[in-house]
Amino acid sequence: MWLALLGGAVLTLMAITTVLSVAGRYFFSAPIQGDTEIVQMFTAVVVALCLPYCQMRLGNVIVDVLTASAPRAFRMTMDIIGSLLLGGLFAILAYYTYDGGLAAAKYGNETMMLRMKEWYFYQTIAFGFLLTAIAGFAKPIALLADYEGSK
């Protein structure tokens, strides 16, 4: 929840940066240096913050035409499996992105203009993935509680 709002704040900031930079380019011929890099890196931050929130709201697209009329217990079981799969995969992605981040830090990868350290953003993504994985593992508990509660 707070993550999503933080993500939105970063997104708004990103929009403002770009608008200022474009205005600067046309009216004062003084664009903000490296604005595309800021946007590029911030996109990663925004998305990393959005992913866990999306899973908590079960916002991921599923195909439910064929299972819409199936018994509720079956649907819930499948949703739990789906959520656990998501958790597992994002845990794997988190680990390897973290690993990739370590490599980026070791080689000192930086962006062209602003010399931002790429590994900061690798680790932000890894952190977002980790939270998404946790959301994937935690959601089944909420689903089960819901199901028990409504019986």
Add this chain to the structure above:
Amino acid sequence: MSSEIIAGLMILFMLVIMFLRVPIGIAMMVSGVIGYSIIDDFSTLTYYMKGSSFAQMASHSLAVIPLFLFMGNLAARSGISRSLFVGVNAFIGHRRGGLALAAVGGCGLFGAICGSSLATAATMGSVALPEMKRHGYHGALATGALAAGGTLGILIPPSIVLIIYAILTEQNIVKLFMAAMVPGVMAVIGYMLVIAIVVKLNPHYADKAEKASWKERGRALIELIPASLLFIGVLGGIYGGVFTPSEAAAYGVIGTIAIALINRQLTWKSFGECIKQTATNTGMIFVIILGADIFNAFLSLSGMPQTLADWIVDTNMTPMLVLMLMLAVYLVLGCLMDSLSMILLTVPIFFPAIMSLDFGMTYEQTALWFGIICLIVVEVGMITPPVGMNVFIINKIADGVPMRDTFIGVLPFLASDFVRVILLLLFPVLTWGIIPD
């Protein structure tokens, strides 16, 4: 077992778990990981994974997605849809079926700010449906027109699906947006013709509304100014080369916030809602993008798309026949899946095949033309049963209209979609013709 057969089996596996409610992006990722591990091995894939998520997410070309989503969500709450509907209605509302015409026109204009079908259908629906009900419009016409009008949201640029297509096929986004212009206008005209014909045949479907005075028209025009500035700024800026698409999207976000503030529609609470909605949409789209990325890494490793393309060329089928077969696949899939997943899933497989055939056009022209046709056919899925997301959302907003009526109401609009696809197949120049050299 050859790697192509493994690819085929993995596609099958993916579809099966997808239909068993596994989220689409996750289904792609699972089958990608398994398939890659069978053909090569898991440790090779891990090398790829170390950098792939960063490459996908820290991307300047994908930055437009959260920005356009944010803009669309803000626009939906900014009162823009009301001014668009009122504005168009003041001029054509007094004709028979005029409110339905105004709703389609409003959808077309709203589509120029919003890149999503559902958002367009839902926002226009909540404004236009009560008005049509008050004037005694038949439920089938009212809901059919809005469900079909919603598809204009994605057809008329900016369009999230076109952005994804551009990235997948390495085409120029601006040129794709231009190529969608004429088909978009054709869609609006086609839908309006349908409404005119339907009310001609069934005069009791729609009452005439009172004619607006010139004073009222003037006021309606003034209300249209902020929204017009917004899309002239966003689309004109992109076409005119003033903005890159992500700059235009950023400008659009700030502009929409300004309009919403002027209309006194924006509170901290609704701004928070917009952010949450955007976060959910963004998360959803990026799960699919990340899943498709891994799945496509596996597909290209398997060599399956190239084999399929070679095989199609070997069979000596006429290019048109191949294209028709693909469109048939889209129609079937479109009944079950959402548009974005379909594009991410099928374009990497179909695109090489299409590009290896000779349609008598340059490489770029074929790519643009195929993209627009795919987009339209995929959108048809939004209004066909059994999934037809637009139909459901409109039916939900229109209290008391039976589902059957809405589906019947959509049929004539579907017919106009088919006519448009056939026209575009026969005259590809309608897509890339307006792009300056």
